[in-house]
Amino acid sequence: MPATAAPATKPPKGGPLTPRALYQDVAERLRQQIFNRELEPGAWIDELKIAAEYGISRTPLREALKVLAVEGLVTMKVRRGAYVTEMSTTDVAQVYHLMALLESDAAGRVAAHGSDAQIADLQALHDRLEKQVRQRDAFFDTNEQFHLRLLELAGNRWSAQIVMDLRKVMKLNRHLSLFKQGRLAESLAEHRAVMAAIAARNPAEATRLMRAHFDNGLAAAAG
Structure with missing residues (x-):
C-alpha cells in the first residue's frame, strides 16, 4: 500500500502558547x-x-x-x-503570627512523618547556614530556602503558597529583624535546636521551638 501522509496536527484550543508576558x-x-x-x-x-x-x-x-x-x-x-507598601508594627506582628502558626505546624509534621532522606535534605540546608553566619545576604537566602523546603516537605501546598507570599512582604522589613545586630547568631542557634528536634522525631518539641523562633524574630523586629 502506498504510504499515507500523517494527519495534520491540530493547533491547541485557545491559540498557540506565547512566551512569558x-x-x-x-x-x-x-x-x-x-x-x-x-x-x-x-x-x-x-x-x-x-x-x-x-x-x-x-x-x-x-x-x-x-x-x-x-x-x-x-x-x-x-x-x-x-x-x-509600608509595614506598620501591627502588620509585622500579624504576619509573624501567621507564619509562626503555619511553619510550626510544618515543623511538627516533618518531625512526625518526614523520611530519612527528607530530613537529611533539611540538615544539608542547615549545615550551609552554619557556614554562612558571617555572610548576611547568603545567610538570608539559605534561611529562606530552609523554611520553604520545610513547608514543601510538610505537604500542604496551601500553607506553602501563603508563606511564600508573606515572606515577600516581610522582605520590606528584613533589616529590622534578621539583619539586626546579633540576630543572625541567635537565629542560627534557634535553627539548630529546631533541626535537632526534627532529627529526633519529636513533633511537639519541633513545633514549640519553631514557634519560639518566630516569637524571637518578632521581638527583634519590634525592638
Missing part, C-alpha cells in the same frame, strides 16, 4: 528594585519615569503593579497612584 518581567524587575531598596517603603512609584527607564508603555507597567498589589508589595491609592 511582558508585564510579568516588569513585575519581577520592580519586585527586585523593592527588595534591593532602590524603591523604598512608602515611596511613590512614578509610572512615567519607570516606563521611560524600562522602555515600555504604561499598560504592562500598570498590569505589573496590579500583580505586586496582590502580593502586598505595592499599595494602590485612589487618584494618587501606587506606593511601595
